[in-house]
Amino acid sequence: MTILNQKISRNSHLKIKDIILLFFVLFLIVSISIILNEVLNIALHLIALFTAVGFILLVLLDTFRIIDDSLILIHEEAQDNYKQIEAMFSLFSIIKPTRPFPPLRHWVISPDLANIIVSHVLENKPKCVVECSSGVSTLIIAYCLRKLGNGKVYSLEHDEEFAKITTENIRLHGLEDYAAVVHAPLTKITVNGNKYHWFNIDGGLTGIKNIDFLFVDGPPLRTQRLARYPCCTAIEKHVF
16 A cells, blocks of 8 residues: 555655636635625635635545545555566466465565466477576476476576575475576676676576576666666577
8 A cells, every 4th residue: 555655655646637626616706705795895805715625625635536546556566466466376386385385475576476487488389498587487487387297497696695586496496407506797888889787697508508488587777777687698509
């Protein structure tokens, strides 16, 4: 709910038609007050009163719009949560992990994306998988390869500490024969005359050829603009 509140509190939620309606009402009030001033000479009091009423209506209408937008966001979030829970049940029923997974949200792949990966691996039966980044997706791919009885995923990870965490998770899940993490710090490469930060794979993918499945989920998008653009050029020599 904290995130939701941040989303709905940045701007007024009044719509253009609300503002037009309020201006029309205020215009009508002022017009009536001017007419009454000519007749009863009490316009100033009425203008003050009606202006206050108009301001209250403005606040109430804005509050109504905020509540309405909040309910829409809550409904959308609930639908997405249901979809992700449904996908998670489907995922676990297929790969049957032997230990709990780390959380499958935030910057980690979502359950529905995990199901797409599972379907692709089980249908296409890749023998050599390269993953740009590492984490829960590494475990999921490795479980699929173990289910198939063949293949291995090589996960490129620029963060040394996270590489150690994923390597330990691979060991805990007993997937050493089907997954390996390659610590590949980011280095500068040139692609089409432009400089990019990309995984240093000079030694990490030595001897790896005929990549059947390439899953690009790194480096982090915040690294730079078009952070994952260099992928095909950098990996090309390992594809065939």
